[in-house]
Amino acid sequence: MADKITIDVLTLDSVQCAACGYMMESIAALPSDVQDMIVYKEWSIKNKDGIGKFMELKGKVLPTICIERDLVFESIIPQYEELIDEMAKRAPNDEMRGRIESLREKGFEFDKIQENLAKAGAGMSTRTDSKVE
């Protein structure tokens, strides 16, 4: 999806593991203008799809935030500005890079977290027989 930035969050399980949960929330709490420019998903290694993604991206530790397939935040929950900067670096075009950078002072928004987490499948694929949709 070239017009969006792809973010993969490698987790143990964002419900059971608080560190994984707040890695997911760091993406889900990005402001709505940023939400329009990203697609993201939780990959819990409790299921085979998640293990496959962990191997594919060459994950080393959990949790990890990958942006455009790069392991960017490994066992460190990012600050808002760090997330914005790393997304801007990997934006598919200058126009999007500019839009993301313009949101650097905006800060996290907490009113749509649950809705955004549901869209990312957070907590929905944590059984060994789960499939990541």
Place this chain on the structure above:
Amino acid sequence: MAKQMLIDAYRGKRTEKPPWVPYAGVHCAFLINEPADKMLQDPELLAKGVVNTAKRYNADGIPLVFDLSVEANSIGCDLKWWADNVPSVTNHPCSDKTPKDAGLQMPTKESGRWPVLYEAARIAKPQLDELDCVLMGLFCGPLTLASHLAGVRIFTDVYKNPEFAAEVIKFAGEVGAEAAKFYAEMGCEIIAIVDPVASQIKSETFQQFVTPNSQPAIKAIHAAGATSSFFICGDCTKVMEDVCKIGTHGFAIDEQLNMLFVRDLARKHGVGFGGNLKLTLALSLGLLSPREDAIVSLAAGGQEGYTFAPG
């Protein structure tokens, strides 16, 4: 099952063999064919689940719950319940204000699910005593509770807005001290601060916010004559020295750390350590043999201050 052996190991002492603690959590519900959300809200089922699991796994100690939403829920956070998992916190009352401005109060024994835990402990404790198994109290550590209260912004605030972060984390540490007193009153002989997100910050941030705000709880645990521990998850290599120095009798880590590294660090600091049977790769997914994995952990851990446990 041997309570004293477990307490000795948690305090860094030599034991005849490594004691064993299954952090069973909502797996207790699975073993009695009940949904996790039902068990966690029903004291009789919770006691039944915990005692049944202790018997089944020949545990030397077992937590009453392994649920880091209890403290947040008891001071005003809402929960989403899951049939096969612990509840998750769904709102952050301090996302735009301090605990004082949000009107948050210290929890009492009547707040949130504390009455359920008191009743479950009352039922389970004598049965566990009979099994010579320690009832353990685990509560949410200061940084994880601050995350529940303020949301993910707390990880930005510790750098950009340290006064706000300090106020939230200090409040969280005081809530933790209350939780520690509750567990001591329930008869828990081992009480642990569980702060998984403390692995996701830098060492300086740990020293600035986690170490000082764990002290009220550690003081409460030790004043009650109980044994203390600090549980941390993930790749916490960068803060391991800080964990060893925090002031608890010991600590526990998960499958992402190397047991030899952890053992040597624990012995250097004279504290107990626990771990790290691989929860996902061995126990959950079977990608490694749990038996072989257990042998590796047991060989690395040895018999001095070591508790065998899932990581």
